[in-house]
Amino acid sequence: MSESVSPPAPAGTGPSGRPRRSDATRTAILTAARERFAAEGYERATIRAIAKDARIDPSMVMRYYGSKEGLFAAACVFDLHLPNLDGTPSQDVGRTLVNHFLDMWEENEVLTALLRVGVTNTAAAERMQEIFKEQLLPVVRQASPDAGAPARAALVASQILGMALTRYVLRFPVTVALSREEIVDWLAPTVQRYLTADKP
Amino acid sequence: MSESVSPPAPAGTGPSGRPRRSDATRTAILTAARERFAAEGYERATIRAIAKDARIDPSMVMRYYGSKEGLFAAACVFDLHLPNLDGTPSQDVGRTLVNHFLDMWEENEVLTALLRVGVTNTAAAERMQEIFKEQLLPVVRQASPDAGAPARAALVASQILGMALTRYVLRFPVTVALSREEIVDWLAPTVQRYLTADKP
DNA sequence: CCTGTTGGTCAACGCTTGTTGGCTAACGTA
DNA sequence: TACGTTAGCCAACAAGCGTTGACCAACAGG
Numbered sequence: 001m002s003e004s005v006s007p008p009a010p011a012g013t014g015p016s017g018r019p020r021r022s023d024a025t026r027t028a029i030l031t032a033a034r035e036r037f038a039a040e041g042y043e044r045a046t047i048r049a050i051a052k053d054a055r056i057d058p059s060m061v062m063r064y065y066g067s068k069e070g071l072f073a074a075a076c077v078f079d080l081h082l083p084n085l086d087g088t089p090s091q092d093v094g095r096t097l098v099n100h101f102l103d104m105w106e107e108n109e110v111l112t113a114l115l116r117v118g119v120t121n122t123a124a125a126e127r128m129q130e131i132f133k134e135q136l137l138p139v140v141r142q143a144s145p146d147a148g149a150p151a152r153a154a155l156v157a158s159q160i161l162g163m164a165l166t167r168y169v170l171r172f173p174v175t176v177a178l179s180r181e182e183i184v185d186w187l188a189p190t191v192q193r194y195l196t197a198d199k200p
Numbered sequence: 201m202s203e204s205v206s207p208p209a210p211a212g213t214g215p216s217g218r219p220r221r222s223d224a225t226r227t228a229i230l231t232a233a234r235e236r237f238a239a240e241g242y243e244r245a246t247i248r249a250i251a252k253d254a255r256i257d258p259s260m261v262m263r264y265y266g267s268k269e270g271l272f273a274a275a276c277v278f279d280l281h282l283p284n285l286d287g288t289p290s291q292d293v294g295r296t297l298v299n300h301f302l303d304m305w306e307e308n309e310v311l312t313a314l315l316r317v318g319v320t321n322t323a324a325a326e327r328m329q330e331i332f333k334e335q336l337l338p339v340v341r342q343a344s345p346d347a348g349a350p351a352r353a354a355l356v357a358s359q360i361l362g363m364a365l366t367r368y369v370l371r372f373p374v375t376v377a378l379s380r381e382e383i384v385d386w387l388a389p390t391v392q393r394y395l396t397a398d399k400p
Numbered sequence: 401c402c403t404g405t406t407g408g409t410c411a412a413c414g415c416t417t418g419t420t421g422g423c424t425a426a427c428g429t430a
Numbered sequence: 431t432a433c434g435t436t437a438g439c440c441a442a443c444a445a446g447c448g449t450t451g452a453c454c455a456a457c458a459g460g
Contacts, residue, residue: 021427022437041320043243047418057439062419118370119319120241125370132372154366154374155386161370162362166354170318170325172332174354185400186355190390200385221457222407247448257409262449 026064028054033075038113042072042121072117076127078110080135085142093143094192098184101160105168112168115161132157143195155194159187226264228254233275238313242272242321272317276327278310280335285342293343294392298384301360305368312368315361332357343395355394359387 020026032053036045047068051058065071083100085093105111114131118124132153140153163183166175220226232253236245247268251258265271283300285293305311314331318324332353340353363383366375 020436025437041241041243043241043417044320046416048416056437058418059420059440060438063437068418116319119316119365120244128370129372150374151378151382154372154378157372158362158366158375159359159390160362161365162358162360165319165361165365166358170328172329172354172357174350175358178351178354182351186394189393189400190359193389194386200389220406225407243447246446248446256407258448259410259450260408263407268448 022064025054025056025060029056029061029064029071030075033071034109034113037072037075037117038109040116041119042117042124047071069123072121072124073127076110076114076117076124078108078114078131080104080131082135082139085139090143090196091192093195094190095184095188097139097156097191097195098160098187101164102180102183105164111164115164115169140195148199152194156191159190159194163187222264225254225256225260229256229261229264229271230275233271234309234313237272237275237317238309240316241319242317242324247271269323272321272324273327276310276314276317276324278308278314278331280304280331282335282339285339290343290396291392293395294390295384295388297339297356297391297395298360298387301364302380302383305364311364315364315369340395348399352394356391359390359394363387 029050032050033045036050036053039045047061048058050071051061061068061071065074081100081104083096085096088096114124114128118128136157137149137153140156141149144152163175166172167178167183229250232250233245236250236253239245247261248258250271251261261268261271265274281300281304283296285296288296314324314328318328336357337349337353340356341349344352363375366372367378367383
């Protein structure tokens, strides 16, 4: 928690600093870390392997990110970029959301990393929960302004994360073989119902 | 794969042998292993910790199960005990299945272990896939006899596993707080639709 | 009673892990 | 040019891991 005095490493991005000479290395480490965490989870993604991917010494990782936990925290800053659904016809919000989530999952490995690590790492699980709470919940409130929004968001998350789990993490062959269109056609009505249907 | 000749340990349950004196220890190890794997995943569940839980020496685990992988394989033999849906009115199969899965997840930690480990361990992921293929797929075929049964089973799995993930593994507070009835009321129509609705 | 088999402990092995500190060399200003 | 700062490598540490083999104690059958 406390910053040590003597080492010159600022430990985080200097808020008002100009670009440092080591920024390339820093992002190389971060990129390698994301790939490894996403592919192998927390324990199997070793600092040594990440450093080798980034073509630097393992000790550099410690210098720039303090510890493995610090590295993971830095690697998992993430924004879902959920679209504003104001202009979307209310019967299309389910389809729009499912499409957006699939995009997010396929273009960005941070979500896979977060899911793979969160299963064994409490900090990552809480981080994931925060993301869904802070980013999905407001959208859900917009789509269904009754008091049950948190529960509706949780239901949406269960279906979205279940699809991500079986398709991108566990990689069930049948699920992987489904086309984007099939997935959207099947999941959109589910999400739509969780968002807008009366409580059963 | 090959049984070594000299050591007297039969390595597996003797198919025609009478009960051994060490059976109590064997099951103690297996119970402890299931708990640890379910709670912490593969890498964090150390043989030493499992042995301590079972109040025996770590080397016993090796003697009885050969290796950590062997122990995990033995700990994850599992039967979903899916009910025969022949006598169930066809509009109730969704509700019946959701209820059954929730029962399974709450009374047996093997599923949690399998999910937590499968996320980082290919063998466990394949094991989970087998279970769903061999045990869920036939039930799905029974409920929807068209050619799309594998895809329908995959969709059901995505929703069931997503709920299990967020409720029993990631433990999202809102999801944990949902009552059994709420979950069933919301998820049953989803599963029902995946099983019996026309392809969208 | 003896003797082979089984159940169990103990101490150590080789290896990998995260982490540390000291050293060199390049940079950038004064 | 001189010198403090930064970027980077190297070698090592302590701890924990799965795994092994030697050794002891309790049992069972002749």
